[in-house]
Amino acid sequence: MFTTGFKFFFGIGMALATGAVFYGYTTGGNHMGPLSMGWKGGIGEHLGYSLLLGLGVTAMTVALFLVFFRDADPAAQAHYMGVEQIPTNNLVTASFWPVVGAFGVGAMAIGLVLHTAVFVTGLIICGVVAIEWLMDGWADRATGDPEANRALRNRVMAPIEIPALGAAIVALGVLATSRILLATSKLGSVVVAGVVSVLILGIAVLFARKTQINKNILAGSVLLLAVAVLVGGIVATVTGERDFHPHEVHHDDENGADTGEGH
Amino acid sequence: MTMTDSPPAADTALAAISPRVVGLFDALTTTDHKRIGRLWLRSGLLGLLAATLLGVVLTIENSNSSPDDIFGGINSFFQYFNLYRFGLVLLVVAPLFVGLATVVVPMQVGATNIAFPRAAHGAVWLFMIGATITVVSVVSDGGWGALDGVTGTERDAIALTLVGTGLVIFALLMASVCIATTVVSLRTSGMNLLRVPLFAWSMLVATSVWLLTLPVALGNLAFIYFDLRGGPRIPDETFGIAEGSHAIYAQIAWLVEQPQIYAFAIPVLGVLGTIAPVVAKRRHAQHVVAVALIGLFGLLSVGGWSQPWFQGNNYDEKFVFIIFGLFAVIPVFGSIGAVADTIVGRSSDSDTDSAVSSDPGASGESGFAGLLSVYGLAAIGAALLLLAGTVAGLARVIQPWDLGDRTTETSVMNLVLFSAVAAAIAGIWFWAPKIGGHELAVSTGRLVVLDIVAGAVLLGGADFVSGFFEAPAFGYHVVGSSAPLPSEPSNQGFVEVMNVVGTIGAVLIALGVLGVFAAIAKAMRSSDGVDDNPYGGQTLEWTTSSPPPPGNFSEPPERVVSEAPLLDTVNENGEEA
Numbered sequence: 001m002f003t004t005g006f007k008f009f010f011g012i013g014m015a016l017a018t019g020a021v022f023y024g025y026t027t028g029g030n031h032m033g034p035l036s037m038g039w040k041g042g043i044g045e046h047l048g049y050s051l052l053l054g055l056g057v058t059a060m061t062v063a064l065f066l067v068f069f070r071d072a073d074p075a076a077q078a079h080y081m082g083v084e085q086i087p088t089n090n091l092v093t094a095s096f097w098p099v100v101g102a103f104g105v106g107a108m109a110i111g112l113v114l115h116t117a118v119f120v121t122g123l124i125i126c127g128v129v130a131i132e133w134l135m136d137g138w139a140d141r142a143t144g145d146p147e148a149n150r151a152l153r154n155r156v157m158a159p160i161e162i163p164a165l166g167a168a169i170v171a172l173g174v175l176a177t178s179r180i181l182l183a184t185s186k187l188g189s190v191v192v193a194g195v196v197s198v199l200i201l202g203i204a205v206l207f208a209r210k211t212q213i214n215k216n217i218l219a220g221s222v223l224l225l226a227v228a229v230l231v232g233g234i235v236a237t238v239t240g241e242r243d244f245h246p247h248e249v250h251h252d253d254e255n256g257a258d259t260g261e262g263h
Numbered sequence: 264m265t266m267t268d269s270p271p272a273a274d275t276a277l278a279a280i281s282p283r284v285v286g287l288f289d290a291l292t293t294t295d296h297k298r299i300g301r302l303w304l305r306s307g308l309l310g311l312l313a314a315t316l317l318g319v320v321l322t323i324e325n326s327n328s329s330p331d332d333i334f335g336g337i338n339s340f341f342q343y344f345n346l347y348r349f350g351l352v353l354l355v356v357a358p359l360f361v362g363l364a365t366v367v368v369p370m371q372v373g374a375t376n377i378a379f380p381r382a383a384h385g386a387v388w389l390f391m392i393g394a395t396i397t398v399v400s401v402v403s404d405g406g407w408g409a410l411d412g413v414t415g416t417e418r419d420a421i422a423l424t425l426v427g428t429g430l431v432i433f434a435l436l437m438a439s440v441c442i443a444t445t446v447v448s449l450r451t452s453g454m455n456l457l458r459v460p461l462f463a464w465s466m467l468v469a470t471s472v473w474l475l476t477l478p479v480a481l482g483n484l485a486f487i488y489f490d491l492r493g494g495p496r497i498p499d500e501t502f503g504i505a506e507g508s509h510a511i512y513a514q515i516a517w518l519v520e521q522p523q524i525y526a527f528a529i530p531v532l533g534v535l536g537t538i539a540p541v542v543a544k545r546r547h548a549q550h551v552v553a554v555a556l557i558g559l560f561g562l563l564s565v566g567g568w569s570q571p572w573f574q575g576n577n578y579d580e581k582f583v584f585i586i587f588g589l590f591a592v593i594p595v596f597g598s599i600g601a602v603a604d605t606i607v608g609r610s611s612d613s614d615t616d617s618a619v620s621s622d623p624g625a626s627g628e629s630g631f632a633g634l635l636s637v638y639g640l641a642a643i644g645a646a647l648l649l650l651a652g653t654v655a656g657l658a659r660v661i662q663p664w665d666l667g668d669r670t671t672e673t674s675v676m677n678l679v680l681f682s683a684v685a686a687a688i689a690g691i692w693f694w695a696p697k698i699g700g701h702e703l704a705v706s707t708g709r710l711v712v713l714d715i716v717a718g719a720v721l722l723g724g725a726d727f728v729s730g731f732f733e734a735p736a737f738g739y740h741v742v743g744s745s746a747p748l749p750s751e752p753s754n755q756g757f758v759e760v761m762n763v764v765g766t767i768g769a770v771l772i773a774l775g776v777l778g779v780f781a782a783i784a785k786a787m788r789s790s791d792g793v794d795d796n797p798y799g800g801q802t803l804e805w806t807t808s809s810p811p812p813p814g815n816f817s818e819p820p821e822r823v824v825s826e827a828p829l830l831d832t833v834n835e836n837g838e839e840a
Contacts, residue, residue: 005456027582048583051568092376094292098385105433106392109426113419133381215288223287 005066009059016056024049093146095136101129132157176229183235199225294384295813296369296377301698302387303362303438304691306394308779310354311684313398315773317347322722322769326762342406345512346398348519349407351680352527353431354394357473359687360530361438364466366698367690368442370804370811371460373451373820378444386437393430400424408511418491421511425488428515432477432484439470439477451803453823460802460826461553462690465533468561472526479567483515514572519676521656522587523566528679531649531686532557532598538642538693539602540827541798542633548608549601550826556601560594563587579660579667588660592653599646606634636798637708641689644716645682651720652678655727664731671730674723681719681772685712688779696793700810701786707778714775721768725761734758801827 002010024034024044031041034049043049104125111119139153140146177196181189203221207213293299321344324333334340369377377383400406405420407428413421446459446467459467491511517523536557540547547553569587571578578584633639656675659666666672688711695703726734734752752758796805803820804811806829825831 023582045582047568047574047581051583055562055565092294092380094289094294095381095384096292098381099291099388102385102388102392105389106396106430109393109430110396110423112426113422136381216286219288219291 003067006063009063009066013056013058013060013063016052016059020049020052020056023052092140093136093150095133097129097132097136101126101133104129132161173229176232180232294376294380296380296383297366297698297811299377299380299383299387300362300364300366303358303365303390304698305362306387306391307355307358307362307687308783310350310358310394312776312780314347314350314355315769315776317343317350318722318769319766319773321347322762322766326759326766338410341408341410341512342401342404345407346401348676349428349515350398351676352519352524353428353435354397356527356680356683356687357435358390360466360469360527360683361435361442363687363690363694364442364462364470364530365438367694367804368463368466369445369449370697370807370815371463371802372446372449372454373803373816373823374445374449375814375816377441378449379441382437383441386434386441389437390431390434393427393434395427396423397427397431400427407515408513413491422488422491425484425491425511429481429484429488432481436474436477439473442466443470443474451820451823457551457554458823458826459554461536461547461550461557462530462533464554465530465536465557468557469526469529469533472529472561472564476523476526476565476567480515480518483570487511487514510572514570516572517566517570520569520571520672521566521659521675521679522564522569522584522591524676524679525560525564525591525653525656526566528649528652528683528686529557529561529564531645531682532560532595534686534690534693535598535602535642535646537802538638538689539605541693541800542636542639542642543606544633544799545605546801546825546827546830547601548605553598553601556594556597560591560598563591563594580662585660585662588656592650592657595646595650595653599650602643602646635709636692637703637705637712638689638693638798640709641685641692641712641716644712645685645689648678648682648685648716648719648723651723652682655723658727659730666730668736669730670726670734670736672736674726674730677726678719678723681715681723685715685719688712688715691779693798694804695786696795696797696809697804697807697811699786700793701789701791702793702797703782703786707782707785711775711778711782714771714778718768718771718773718775722765722772723768725765725768729758729761732758732761734761796829801829803828805829 021034027044027048029042029044029049032039033041033043037043037053104122107122107125108119109122111117111122135153135157139149139156142149142152177193180192184192203225207218289298290302320333321340324340327333334343365377365383369375400420400423403420403423404417405422405424407424408421409417443466446463450459456464532553536547536550536553569578569584574581634643652675655671655678658664659671659675688708691698692703692708695701729752732752732754793809795808797809803823806820807816820828823831
């Protein structure tokens, strides 16, 4: 009836609880204090009493869990499930989302210190990751066939993911590139725009001509490009925009101010 | 689209989820516990290299008669010394054991993968991000407080250090959940808790203690952060930022002091208990006792309650603190005794001996030659270092000696943590065929173990001896600055000699760590195959190929009937059952 694990932890729990009572009485506890957790009387030295009793209660709680789950004995589990042997744990498909989630949490942490916008970005990333992770978890258990699971997941999520991802990439790219263009000189911005356009076109042509692309090259290229654009955008934002001079500015000349002219 | 209701064959299913490519894509998407574990191990080894090199510089600075030369000021020294202490715990020892456990534990319990593999994968990346933020922020004038007060420019960098540390701890907690759940829930048929291999059991105990205590550190960090950023003001500024001193460090110093420091060395006993029977080529003579002793050591390493900052100067005079310090020696000594019984008593168990020696897989080194294997030497060295660390901890709580706030504290930390490093190296050498499909060089390995164990003895021993001459815990030359420590050594000349000895120890350790990298690089260049069970291992990870396939086992392991399943498959006549 009582499992080995239960006996082990219950014994430890009882020993600790008894020790707590003994410790309480020997360090100034009086009346029924150590027995009633301070309800009727003092418990003596608080730290040691609390620690011993807390650990004792924890051990006894663990003991109750163990007897309930039969020491998590696989044979017992199999018996309850009515099978010969408990099934192996579910096969979990490879996924980008844990890494993206880690970067999201990292962005939140950095944003907490440096800038609210970074924090909010991280928060949004974490929200997206939470949804995607849940969907992946559901799809992994949908059927017993991983290929079918993958197809099912894509059928549900791809119509949402692809437009959302496309929009996010375009928005981030435009935002970051615009920051870079605003931070560089007039001539520089023309050069940057030209180079970026040619790069995007060239890489797209290269990928389009290939029937089979190595996933490492694809992942590396996307990562490199994304990091380059984002880092450029962040640096440009920090640097600030270049000085702009309005084409025509009219001043009342009463204070002797200059009349500006665009360059 | 057609759906199937019945599961396909295991190999088909595994092929469907197995990444078809390796490299960057694989590192970003994998859910295979062995690949995730390797990411942890690489992070831990990189941290180990950086920490030991930093340790050399710090000890050189400490033995320098005109201090502050290298770091350019006592404040920088304080920041980097703290980086060394917290780095060694959180960025080296913890990830090394988590990495080993992530690779080995699922196989030891007969599971096809770790529990919550995506969470395990997310944890390792979160760890790397947190570690990067922590290190970069410390280099950028951040750290865990500033002796000369927190100025405006340092405030953000210190805040980043705090959140970076928080991320690292959170990642370790995520990984702990995965490992503990694997041991509790994914064991194969017949493997009850008393039949779990000792390394897996020690990781269950260790991760349980981490899950109980590290959230307390997260709480500490949160309070400090809010205080630093001018959030909800705590009455009387209890969290100390306004004092502009070592206050931030002091609030989380309990992480690197006894008893909490022992929590990071619990797996040392597991590694020892797993490797010793392999070396002795017989069952562990006291397996159940070893299980109980590891549990007891875990209990005595719960340290979230021992916070000097909040308990006042006489915290080390409290009865519970003293009891924890005195009793911590017992499980370590007992574990070493159980292992000695296993090794020395080997000749009395001739039946098992003959069975094991005839096991075709048990082609590892035999008899006392096994003791000279790299993993044997490292495991025993690690256990002895841990014993030395707990003995130093015992001396630390003996009140008449008054070793509180002395270098004895640093001694306990260094001895315990480098015992953990030695145990991790033992594990890396022992499980190398399962981690990367290679064997690591024996000759280099022996030098590595010798360097690290000898270096740790010198480093920890020098600090231990200096403690008796009233050398303050944070480098005696701090005295005279705005540092919190009030006294000077009673024999400054002798302490200076001990500091030089400590420097020699740090250099030896660094050389040993470089040797680890050399051995791994050599093994990775090698194209030699390795047997499935080259050392005569007794637990389930040795039933699969080296390196193991996705899913670990081509077919589910047979029902387990003892703690050494591979010995059960060999009958008394030496034939496989």
